[in-house]
Amino acid sequence: MWAWNFGNSLFRQKFFTTLQVTNDNMTYKWIIDHINRNSKWETQNLSVDTNLNQNETGAARLSHKLVPGLGSHYFYYKNRIIYFQRTREREQSTSHDARGYPVSNKCESIILSTFCGSTKFWKQFLDDASTEYLEALDKGLRIFAHTSHMQWETSGKLKNKRPLETVILEDGMVEKVCNDIENFLSSADWYLKRGIPYRRGYLFYGPPGTGKSSFIAALASHFGYGIATLSLTSAYSALIRPGRADFQVQLGHCTPSMIKRMFQRFYENVSDELVDE
Template sequence: MVLSKDLIASSSKTLVIHSFPVKGLVKQILANPVVLGGITLAALGSFWYFWDILKDFFRQNYLRTLVISSDNIAFHWVIDHINKQSRRQTQNLSLDSKLKYDQQGNGYLRNRFHPGYGTHYFYYKDRWITVTREKDKSLSQSITSNINRYWGSKSRAQEWVNLTTYGGSPNFWDEFLQDASKDEIKQKNKGLSIERFRDGYWEEFGKPRRKRPLESVILDGSMAKNILKDITEFIESSDWYIENGVPYRRGYLFYGPPGTGKTSFIAALASHFGYSIRMLSLNEPSKDTELNFALNDTPKKTFILLEDIDAAFSSREDDKDKDEEKSDSKKPEEPKCKISFSGLLNAIDGVASAEGRIIFMTTNYKERLDSALIRPGRVDFEAYFDNCTKEMVEKMFQRFYKNQTDDLCREFINTAFSLDKPISPAQLQRYLTKHKQSPLQALEHVSEII
């Protein structure tokens, strides 16, 4: 088939006519700043959209982040560990100062510096780690407001430390936390850890103390042996309690004059069994629910100590007599603590009471305690801590002055008891410590004991 020249020319013109408007349209669009700006913004938006997707993908697959709040036991351990591991110490520091005393009683200020609020960097196991420490009051309040309303405790600002690194094994943070806690746990295992309840939280009460040997607390007769035997039997009898449906709890009441070694012996028992001590003042919890939490949310191998229990609650009979004497008074007497007596009883042996818990109560005045508080099931073992007997004075004298003659010891005992005044173990220990270098001087000035 042969095409005519006119048809070819017509087709050529048609092609030219169709191609010209496309180029013109592009030029017009590019020449219009509004349209060009819109296209540019759309392109940038698409770029940032895909960039965010890439970043999220990178974070999820290559970044490892650990967030620790200040109410976590490892928080301060991690802060200390970061400071130790940093090759270059940060210039942004926070200060923790405490007033300490040396053996001569001279006070001095102990300063400890930690990474302050903000962002820091440190090197750990061939990897750079970014650290951000912050205090977020609003976040703390949003998290703890409901808890604080329930417990009635005082709200405290929450602190956070965020750790971020690139790559690493799935166990990287676990290894980091093991290293950070290694020294602290080692100290706790070597020493006696003591905590106190404050503002609705259990907090560490200083560094772990040196463990106290049982023989360092002098008691009369076989009392120490009997208490030790009872606690050992309880700890080893968990299966028996479960099989017989008996609540697996134990309560001890140590009572007697001041300075007779009640609290000291509890510390020695905790050291012997490898337990920690949680001290609770009944004036601290603000509600019964908070008290219940404090007594029953405790870790294993922990002794709970309620000191001077009589200072918070006296006998209901005594309170009745006082009310009758003050019936004409217009202003009622302020309560000794904010919790109720029934709340204390329920916390000790109520339905929600923890299993395996050991509670020690101490008092100088057992007669002031309500009988309901010390009935069996709440107090299972009572021990009276008395002032020094001749046997106790002999043991303490021989412990302070080894290789001394029996005659010197007997003379010291007879002279001390000739004063005809009670001598507490605390008084005797203070006196013998004063004359620790010379038993003869201790004998010569024995009247100074009291």
């Protein structure tokens, strides 16, 4: 028996290449999703990944995605049979959240093995998974939430990007904010030479329903950023203390000119005379 185990181990070391990734690596979820989308074989051992998606009206909907579960799997990828093992450590690490409470962190890993593979094959595999993920990001808006594990995690599915033209504010307001952001993004050297922290805070305030959230979503979409949501009661509320808001914008209720522009956007073929009436 020992001879068989020794021979099997020697054979695998000689002819198999293995890639191991833990869940503290950002590519962990990318790889699982990549396998799930591109494998020509369906696994029978599944786990579920559930997301809560909420639109701007507040309506919520649960979405479920089936992914390979804990255990061993085989999948067929680019003319290769790949052995895929997903494991979870029994002893989980413990950290503390922003309030000092202990938090148990799940330690998972995946091990991928293939016959007569090479480092070039695994690099290409990682590049494919990363490219697929980044291309998906270009098509949607990422929403991040701060978790008790002191990490930022994507909250639900990617949301549709919102064009700036769909947000109707006072004349010149959108252009004023965009110009300020563009100037800030191009002035990193100015901050560095003067030893000033490279950051700039924008505070949008006003009554509910005046376009604050919509404007933020449109700005993030326009400049290619995601949105991070943070509770004001967390320890990170220092980020928004007085003095951190370098640019303040008050958004009020619709003015007659804003109503006119919204009407023209919905009814493009209506004459100006009819709009003025």
